Amino acid sequence: QMACSNIRYGLGVSKEVGDLANMNAKKVLLVTDTNLEKLPLLQTVKESLDKENINFEVYSKTRVEPNDKSFTDAILFAKKGNFDAYLAVGGGSVIDTCKAANLYACNPDAEFLDFVNAPIGKGKPVKNNLKPLIAVTTTAGTGSETTGVSIFDYSPLNAKTGIASRMLKPTLGVVDPLTLIHLPNRVTCYTGFDVLCHALESLTAIAFNKRFPRPVDPALRPAYQGSNPISDIWSKHALSICKDYFVRAVNSNEDLEARAKMHLASAFAGIGFGNAGVHLCHGMSYPISGMVKNYMSPDYTPEHPLIPHGLSVIITAPAVFRFIASACPERHIEAAELLGADVTGVKKSDAGKVLSDVVLKYMHELQIPNGISAFGYTSSDISALVEGTLPQERVTKLSPRKVDRDSIAQLLEESLTIY
Incomplete structure (x- = not known):
């Protein structure tokens, strides 16, 4: 629906x-x-x-x-x-x-x-x-x-x-x-990565017709339904806009064309994920930001430690897309191409790496911190982060590849450092 x-x-x-x-x-x-x-x-x-x-x-x-x-x-x-x-x-x-x-x-x-x-x-x-x-x-x-x-x-x-x-x-x-026009560099950057993840996660979510059981009452149909032919259109278009305008929008608050295009991309991705849903990047982001210790981001002025939402979401993306790619390799390859990667001759077995690599390229160019260790997390925190992820069933169950305690822990371990 x-x-x-x-x-x-x-x-x-x-x-x-x-x-x-x-x-x-x-x-x-x-x-x-x-x-x-x-x-x-x-x-x-x-x-x-x-x-x-x-x-x-x-x-x-x-x-x-x-x-x-x-x-x-x-x-x-x-x-x-x-x-x-x-x-x-x-x-x-x-x-x-x-x-x-x-x-x-x-x-x-x-x-x-x-x-x-x-x-x-x-x-x-x-x-x-x-x-x-x-x-x-x-x-x-x-x-x-x-x-x-x-x-x-x-x-x-x-x-x-x-x-x-x-x-x-x-x-x-x-x-x-x-x-x-008054939006600072880091705010533009992290909200832009939220757009990127909204589009990527909704495009790679489990298909709407593979989710069970079907709600007994249509009123109970979830807002997040899984990837579907209509949401796909919005998500793909958002990715194509990100390819051309994301970096420009971050690098200059005077580039009104780029910022205007990213504003549209945000709305397009919102329509996409608002019906399809997001999955593991968002599911793990919630405890990453919720359990923040002392991290404070430049360009944000809260009175409390804060890991901005888009930053907490993108930080696990390389590990996530390597992990889920085997469930829908064609979608990973298409997403990588929409973001500017050369996918000529890319095999299905390499789908996760090609998308992960292009996401890492954006992260490196836009100076994303080097993994969750930059926020103060260590391997000793992984267990608590896993426990914070497990209740996020509303989104984690949309992963095209099932996760459990061990696989979530592995994704977080891989995200301690990303470069």
């Missing part, structure tokens, strides 16, 4: 968020973060709302890489405000926080874990429509403006999890390349 978001794209379209007036919005919750609050974009958005005489309140306490506590704070704010529409202006952290606030404000009697993915939460389906939500994405990475997924760190387990339901999809995703 294909579910696509409404996307509005173009230079300056963030001025059109007053369109909420056409959704009968009278009181809007504007969710953003403290950094964006200081930039001209937020003033543009406020002016658009004022022009349509829409009352709004601003919530800017969003946490970079949100957790259950920051989600709960935003949810309580939303419940008290009795809002009839939502507007998210920011990256994935902001948009995901806004989705959660909308969900629980529309289900005021629900406990927090009711909608959280099993086995960490109860995984209950969302059965009611939510309030309108417009998402203005300010990074070319997460694709959250297109998906029904909201990701957060669950503090008790020191691991990421999330909520997945088509009901969470924004009513409208606003993709305005002008929002990217």
